[in-house]
Amino acid sequence: MNYKTIVEDDIDVLVCGAGLGGTGAAFEARYWGKDKKIVIAEKANIDRSGAVAQGLYAINCYMGTRFGENNPEDHVRYARIDLMGIVREDLLFDMARHVDSAVHQFEEWGLPLMRNPKTGAYQREGRWQIMIHGESYKPIVAEAAKKSADQVFNRVCVTHLLMDEAKENRVAGAVGFNVRTGNYHVFKSKAVVVAAGGASNIFKPRSVGEGAGRVWYAPWSSGSAYGLLIGAGAKMTQMENRIVLARFKDGYGPVGAYFLHLKTYTQNGLGEEYESKWFPDLEKMVGKRYLDVEASHRTHRPIPTCLRNHAFINEVNAGRGPIHMVTMEAFQDPHLEEIGWHNFLGMTVGQAVLWAATDVNPKYENPELTTSEPYVMGSHATGCGAWCSGPEDVSPDEYFWGYNRMTTVEGLFGAGDAVGGTPHAFSSGSFTEGRLAAKAACKYIDDGKGEGIRVSDAQIDKRKAEIYKPMEHYKIYRNEITAGSVNPNYINPRQGLDRLQKLMDEYCGGVTSNYMTNEKLLSIGLKKLKLLEEDLEKVAAENIHELLRAWELKHRHLTSEAVMHHTLFRKETRWPGYYYRGDAMKVDDDNWHVLTVSRRDPETGEYTMEKAPCYHLVDDKPEAQAA
Amino acid sequence: MPTFVYMTRCDGCGQCVDICPSDIMHIDPVVRRAYNIEPNMCWECYSCVKACPHNAIDVRGYADFAPLGHSVRVRRDEEKGVIAWRIIFRNGEKDMNLLAPITTKPWGKHIPQLADVPAPSNEQRDSQYLFNEPKYIRFDEGELHTLESNGLKLVPGVEGY
Numbered sequence: 001m002n003y004k005t006i007v008e009d010d011i012d013v014l015v016c017g018a019g020l021g022g023t024g025a026a027f028e029a030r031y032w033g034k035d036k037k038i039v040i041a042e043k044a045n046i047d048r049s050g051a052v053a054q055g056l057y058a059i060n061c062y063m064g065t066r067f068g069e070n071n072p073e074d075h076v077r078y079a080r081i082d083l084m085g086i087v088r089e090d091l092l093f094d095m096a097r098h099v100d101s102a103v104h105q106f107e108e109w110g111l112p113l114m115r116n117p118k119t120g121a122y123q124r125e126g127r128w129q130i131m132i133h134g135e136s137y138k139p140i141v142a143e144a145a146k147k148s149a150d151q152v153f154n155r156v157c158v159t160h161l162l163m164d165e166a167k168e169n170r171v172a173g174a175v176g177f178n179v180r181t182g183n184y185h186v187f188k189s190k191a192v193v194v195a196a197g198g199a200s201n202i203f204k205p206r207s208v209g210e211g212a213g214r215v216w217y218a219p220w221s222s223g224s225a226y227g228l229l230i231g232a233g234a235k236m237t238q239m240e241n242r243i244v245l246a247r248f249k250d251g252y253g254p255v256g257a258y259f260l261h262l263k264t265y266t267q268n269g270l271g272e273e274y275e276s277k278w279f280p281d282l283e284k285m286v287g288k289r290y291l292d293v294e295a296s297h298r299t300h301r302p303i304p305t306c307l308r309n310h311a312f313i314n315e316v317n318a319g320r321g322p323i324h325m326v327t328m329e330a331f332q333d334p335h336l337e338e339i340g341w342h343n344f345l346g347m348t349v350g351q352a353v354l355w356a357a358t359d360v361n362p363k364y365e366n367p368e369l370t371t372s373e374p375y376v377m378g379s380h381a382t383g384c385g386a387w388c389s390g391p392e393d394v395s396p397d398e399y400f401w402g403y404n405r406m407t408t409v410e411g412l413f414g415a416g417d418a419v420g421g422t423p424h425a426f427s428s429g430s431f432t433e434g435r436l437a438a439k440a441a442c443k444y445i446d447d448g449k450g451e452g453i454r455v456s457d458a459q460i461d462k463r464k465a466e467i468y469k470p471m472e473h474y475k476i477y478r479n480e481i482t483a484g485s486v487n488p489n490y491i492n493p494r495q496g497l498d499r500l501q502k503l504m505d506e507y508c509g510g511v512t513s514n515y516m517t518n519e520k521l522l523s524i525g526l527k528k529l530k531l532l533e534e535d536l537e538k539v540a541a542e543n544i545h546e547l548l549r550a551w552e553l554k555h556r557h558l559t560s561e562a563v564m565h566h567t568l569f570r571k572e573t574r575w576p577g578y579y580y581r582g583d584a585m586k587v588d589d590d591n592w593h594v595l596t597v598s599r600r601d602p603e604t605g606e607y608t609m610e611k612a613p614c615y616h617l618v619d620d621k622p623e624a625q626a627a
Numbered sequence: 628m629p630t631f632v633y634m635t636r637c638d639g640c641g642q643c644v645d646i647c648p649s650d651i652m653h654i655d656p657v658v659r660r661a662y663n664i665e666p667n668m669c670w671e672c673y674s675c676v677k678a679c680p681h682n683a684i685d686v687r688g689y690a691d692f693a694p695l696g697h698s699v700r701v702r703r704d705e706e707k708g709v710i711a712w713r714i715i716f717r718n719g720e721k722d723m724n725l726l727a728p729i730t731t732k733p734w735g736k737h738i739p740q741l742a743d744v745p746a747p748s749n750e751q752r753d754s755q756y757l758f759n760e761p762k763y764i765r766f767d768e769g770e771l772h773t774l775e776s777n778g779l780k781l782v783p784g785v786e787g788y
Contacts, residue, residue: 028741034746054672065765073777093772097773101760109738142733143738148742250689299675353693355714356715359720595636615787
């Protein structure tokens with residue numbers, strides 16, 4: 001391959017992936033690192049990249065302490081309840097205490113935040129969500145990142161992190177290729193912030209054709225946050241904690257504004273309320289600690305999202321589907337009707353397209369809902385990601401090793417989907433995590449921790465050969481066959497993705513197995529993933545675009561393997577409605593009120609699993625407070 | 628096919644190629660105009676539709692669940708700071724025009740250049756503050772929240788839940 005090697009040397013902070021986390025990191029790094037060299041590598045164009053590319057109609061994480069609304073610990077408790085107790089409360093507290101300052105800056109930059117005309121505060125959708133006209137959310141934060149960065153490399157897909165050869169377990173940059181020119185890019189950097197995306201498309205989707213693009217999380221979220229970190233030997237946490245979304249059928253349009261602001265509600269195919277009848281059995285399955293319907297009624301304590309999914313799934317299985325969203329009442333109000341449509345146009349245009357195509361007018365017809373295929377990510381309402389250090393003034397010893405949001409690899413930081421145990425960060429929280437990671441990365445450099453990194457030509461050449469291997473492979477074997485895509489020596493990226501999705505679906509609790517798995521299934525799944533790994537050495541790319549898909553697939557594969565190992569390790573059903581361990585159908589607090597932590601040895605590919613203590617925020621002096 | 632491109636409107640300028648987050652808008656070498664090379668990796672995010680200077684790109688809902696004959700069109704105007712949508716149902720009974728702001732400020736003018744703001748002190752570097760903090764958290768004299776200030780501690784295990 002005659003692709004040029006382009007080396008960018010002496011970088012201080014390299015940001016891999018510039019969605020909301022990465023833009024936050026690049027923006028903030030300039031303040032703490034006035035003289036530092038800050039570089040962004042993004043596989044698309046940062047004006048429209050990441051999960052917020054098409055916009056958002058709400059900022060789902062805003063405390064509102066300025067308006068006397070919430071304190072950070074209130075949000076921590078909410079996220080904890082929603083995730084059945086298993087979260088990183090130090091990281092959540094830290095994110096929550098900073099997030100409002102990010103949102104206030106967004107407003108200053110021109111992001112239209114709606115105001116409540118009566119109170120003057122931001123228009124609340126729910127307790128944590130504020131409503132925005134966010135079509136240009138991403139281009140606005142991208143401007144901020146561009147102003148701070150020395151250089152933005154758009155269309156460079158980062159495939160691997162570079163490791164320091166002077167000191168073990170220290171990062172030294174990253175490599176990738178330009179998806180337009182094909183050129184090989186080498187970034188040597190003292191610190192790296194991985195802010196790449198979580199994983200859509202690793203479980204077989206409900207759609208059967210084109211609609212596979214209308215995944216709930218963006219199709220370009222290729223699990224690179226995990227692929228890059230796992231590949232570098234960073235420890236991961238809570239990778240079993242995939243999420244299943246109850247959304248409008250097929251279009252996966254958001255339901256948050258409908259439930260919270262428009263006050264719509266769900267009913268079964270017979271027009272009945274169905275959730276409450278599943279709760280008594282569910283209370284036995286998960287225990288009163290996590291579901292206490294009476295207490296929830298009394299105190300407005302939220303019912304965990306997975307448990308509401310459980311009721312949905314079981315009601316459909318009992319033959320009383322479909323589940324409908326009752327919109328016909330709210331939509332009689334023309335103002336609310338308009339909000340209902342704006343909500344889609346602002347963040348999921350495809351749902352508006354679908355209703356227009358199927359003549360669904362929610363004013364006269366209650367639309368159908370469905371439960372999605374599972375997704376693996378760490379910024380929405382679930383917390384997959386890297387095992388990261390927390391902030392010095394909050395974290396207990398087990399959660400602290402020097403620099404906020406640093407992974408277990410020195411100099412390697414995470415933000416957004418990349419950080420584990422921090423659900424409910426959403427867009428604003430991810431941006432905030434990027435800022436926290438960037439400040440810590442600058443401090444790491446100022447402390448001299450990134451001095452003397454060494455990357456040999458051998459490492460650079462080895463990665464180059466590896467990156468272009470799918471194109472070499474194609475060239476060698478293509479002419480063995482007459483035409484077409486069937487070849488005994490290779491599979492193409494789409495064929496590999498289909499295989500990955502099918503086996504994750506069938507062995508790891510996807511849609512067609514009703515989110516059910518067990519030890520036997522997971523063990524078989526792991527074997528099949530190993531075989532796929534071998535075949536991914538023979539994945540073939542006809543051109544640079546297919547090379548992009550090949551590397552996305554490899555990142556998805558690494559992500560999937562971690563998900564499979566974690567799901568096997570946690571021998572309980574912690575989140576009914578997200579997935580079920582058929583051989584351990586209860587929440588088991590005696591053994592599993594812990595965070596799961598994994599490490600894949602980059603040399604051997606072997607996994608080791610461990611448990612880490614789960615800390616909770618409690619009142620320091622409950623008696624005094626009660627008095 | 629999610630997005631598609633009208634032959635008579637596209638001049639092959641490549642703005643859609645430049646912006647597509649999924650890298651699926653490419654220029655066809657024969658007709659030298661843009662097209663969607665991988666519809667099942669299209670999110671219908673409309674980034675290309677909004678970026679096209681000739682309104683040459685449109686969306687036809689996913690074939691596996693969306694019947695033909697609908698239309699969702701858009702015009703985005705950075706100078707005016709608005710986006711205008713028109714939704715037409717398949718049966719023609721609903722035809723909606725919706726307008727929304729996309730920014731409240733002249734484009735890009737109110738984003739600070741952090742290289743030019745005063746450098747943080749060593750004290751700030753050692754603190755938990757981010758840029759503009761603590762002021763921007765509440766716009767009052769209030770400090771950043773800590774475990775101590777909020778009367779909290781972290782305890783391990785299920786007992787703390």
